[in-house]
Amino acid sequence: AQSVTQLGSHVSVSEGALVLLRCNYSSSVPPYLFWYVQYPNQGLQLLLKYTTGATLVKGINGFEAEFKKSETSFHLTKPSAHMSDAAEYFCAVTGGNQGGKLIFGQGTELSVKP
Amino acid sequence: EAGVVQSPRYKIIEKKQPVAFWCNPISGHNTLYWYLQNLGQGPELLIRYENEEAVDDSQLPKDRFSAERLKGVDSTLKIQPAELGDSAVYLCASSLGWHATDTQYFGPGTRLTVL
Numbered sequence: 044a045q046s047v048t049q050l051g052s053h054v055s056v057s058e059g060a061l062v063l064l065r066c067n068y069s070s071s072v073p074p075y076l077f078w079y080v081q082y083p084n085q086g087l088q089l090l091l092k093y094t095t096g097a098t099l100v101k102g103i104n105g106f107e108a109e110f111k112k113s114e115t116s117f118h119l120t121k122p123s124a125h126m127s128d129a130a131e132y133f134c135a136v137t138g139g140n141q142g143g144k145l146i147f148g149q150g151t152e153l154s155v156k157p
Numbered sequence: 158e159a160g161v162v163q164s165p166r167y168k169i170i171e172k173k174q175p176v177a178f179w180c181n182p183i184s185g186h187n188t189l190y191w192y193l194q195n196l197g198q199g200p201e202l203l204i205r206y207e208n209e210e211a212v213d214d215s216q217l218p219k220d221r222f223s224a225e226r227l228k229g230v231d232s233t234l235k236i237q238p239a240e241l242g243d244s245a246v247y248l249c250a251s252s253l254g255w256h257a258t259d260t261q262y263f264g265p266g267t268r269l270t271v272l
Contacts, residue, residue, distance in 0.1 A: 052197075085265055086161070139257075142213065143257055144202050144257075145202065145261065147199025150197070150199050
């Protein structure tokens, strides 16, 4: 079975500050990991994904995440927050014989203060 | 390129009434997914289609929910009868292939309110 835990349902940062959203996963098979962003009344948009290879993954809008197998983590970071980054962020895992079945965390709402 | 289209965007119904949601995936995408998103939660897979075949419907409550994907393109998700607990956002997604690494593209969702 696979699962995802996102630490902190709400994170608030100041504009220009570092963004760090935490994600830990559980998987009995090599995982594929994803970060999605959801703006109000919109669908989810892929930020980045880890499948194989390089463990530091760069995505859109300046976000990146690092796969750390020893820590079973896939934390999302951005060096400098912008007001437009305010949204809900979801970490998801799949792999093995799950096909395309994504298992999502409960989400982290990011607020950015001026 | 057009994204995943869903309609209606919002639906309000009385309990025990039927309701249907429609999804048009990205052109050429063979795999289609329906997810349920409760307030404050991440999406949960209801059913996954590869072309016309439902390959994973283990999370679909079959006593009241049904889905179809005729001709392997558009899909419809139906609830009959609706219950208060069905109030949620129903998301449709599509991907080019069926592999776990294929990116899933999501539609804007249908927000269902059951009174």
